[in-house]
Amino acid sequence: MQTAAVVAVFLAAYVLIATERIHRVAAALGGAALMVLLGAVDExxxxFSTETGVDWNVIFLLLGMMILVSVIRQTGAFEFLAIWAAKKARGRPLRIMVMLVLITAIASALLDNVTTVLLIAPVTLLVCDRLDAPPVPFLIAEAMASNIGGAATLIGDPPNIIIGSRAGLSFNDFLVHMGPIVVVLLGVFLLLCKFLFARGLEYDAAKAAALMKLDEKEAIRDKRLLVTSGGVLALVIIGFVTHSLTGLAPSMVALLGAGAAVALSPKLEPAEYLEEVEWPTLVFFAGLFVMVGGLVHVGVIGDMGKWLTSAIGSHWLAGASAMLWVSGLLSGIVDNIPYVATMAPLVVDLTKGADPTQAHAMWWSLTLGADLGGNATAVGASANVVVLGIAARNGHPISFWRFTKYGLIVAPITIAIAWGYVWLRYFALA
Incomplete structure (x- = not known):
């Protein structure tokens, strides 16, 4: 009875989020409250639970990077990048989109996809404002590019960190196994951008001509703050890359960076360095984590995973295929972070005693499915939710279905290509 009620609450909340009958934060918090009343979760x-509770590492990673972005924004660096990018692309929106998509994908592999969209979104908004172009297509494309690019490395996407920890996979393992397919997928996605977004990329030619005459260096308002905050950002990036050596979690690195940036900016008021903090987004994540935690606690997701494990048996190609497609499907429905946190222990059990190649096939199928499936819907990945929050706060709301109508094209195509890669590398050529 309790399990049925918990599933009903989750589905109802998800329908409200998808249909936007009420604000997504209210739907997530209402669903979380009902999970508590049903006894599916407690304090x-x-x-406090790492399996069913709020993932504070994600929350504080977001908070720290939002504060750091707020400090950097005061320097005029985003305006500089906006003018520079637009001039390099000669004011043509599709060229600008390609440039920003490439920057986003590469940066997502070096940082993480959430941090990247926090940095790129303000630049995008400024470029579009200068050109009088609609920012929504750019933001959607960047969110998807961040999920694709982030799949390439251990730190690129939060689910990768969970998988690397559970499977004992290193930063180099991710580069070797995920890097090649991510390059292919990024090329395919750039082609898709032309077909999906090109028609809506209108702009003001006069504004584009005026933009070409601007000197981007004049946009820098505070050179001292730019040097100090830029130095802090560089150290944060180093901290992300070396976290396996230092033992500092990305969330701690982000908070230390935020604290250092604020301490080195004594002239900034709290309202200024908290300007970019997306409080509704953080609260939405907390509610979503609690709702998914309720499903985990009553055994719904675990039962699904066990059924998959028993169905696979010794059929490793079928198992890897099922893992890839099921992960893609479920990561589009629930955020891929709690999904991977639930599935990773099941894959550990499944791959005990397996041949290393077969074990790799399962782990990389989980990784690809979770990362690429996150593009399917507006709430499938953390980066998507963050982009929606930034867009809404800047007066360009992106509805659940506007994002999802593109995601339901991009996700299946990229997952299908990823399946071909898994089959070729771990079975046909093994």
């Missing part, structure tokens, strides 16, 4: 499982 221990909601706030």
């Amino acid at each position: 221990e499982t909601a706030f």
Whole structure:
């Protein structure tokens, strides 16, 4: 009875989020409250459990990077990048989109996809404002590019960190196994951008001509703050890359960076360095984590995973295929972070005693499915939710279905290509 009620609450909340009958934050918090009333979660499982509770590492990673972005924004660096990018692309929106998509994908592999969209979105908004172009297509494309590019490295997407920890996979393992397919997928996505977004990329030719005459160097308002905050950002990036050596979690690195940036900016008021903090987004994530935690706690997701494990048996190609497509499907429905946190222990059990190649096939199928499936819907990945929050706060709301109508094209195509890669590398050529 409890399990049925928990599933009903989750589905109802998800329908409200998808249809936007009420604000997504209200839907997530209402769903979380009902999970508590149903006894599916309590304060221990909601706030302190690593399996069913709020993932504070994600929350504080976002908070720290939002504060750091707020400090950097005061320098005029985003205006500089906006003018520079637009001039390099000669004011043509599709060229600008390609440039920003490439920057986003590469940066997502070096940083993480959430941090990247926090940095790129303000630049995008400024470029579009200068050209009088609609920013929504750019933001959607960047969110998807961040999920594709982030799949390439251990730190590129939060689910990768969970998988690397559970499977004992290193930064170099991700580069070797995920790097090649990510390059292919990024090329395919750039082609898709032309077909999906090109028609809506209108702009003001006069504004584009005026933009070409601007000197981007004049946009820098505070050179001292730019040097100090840029130095802090560089150290944060180093911290992300070396976290396996230092033992500092990305969330701690982000908070230390935010604290250092604020301490080195004594002239900034709290309202200025908290300007970019997306409080509704953080609260939405907390509610979503609690709702998914309720499903985990009553055994719904675990039962699905066990069924998959028993169905696979010794059929490794079928198992890897199922893992890839099921992960893609479920990561489009629930955020891919709690999904991977639930599935990773099941894959550990499944691959015990397996041949290393077969084990790799399962782990990389989980990784590809979770990362690429996150593009399917507006709530499938953390980067998507962050972009929607930034867009809404800047007066360009992106509805659940506007994002999802593109995601339901991009996700299946990229997952299908990824399946071909898994089959070729771990079975046909093994």
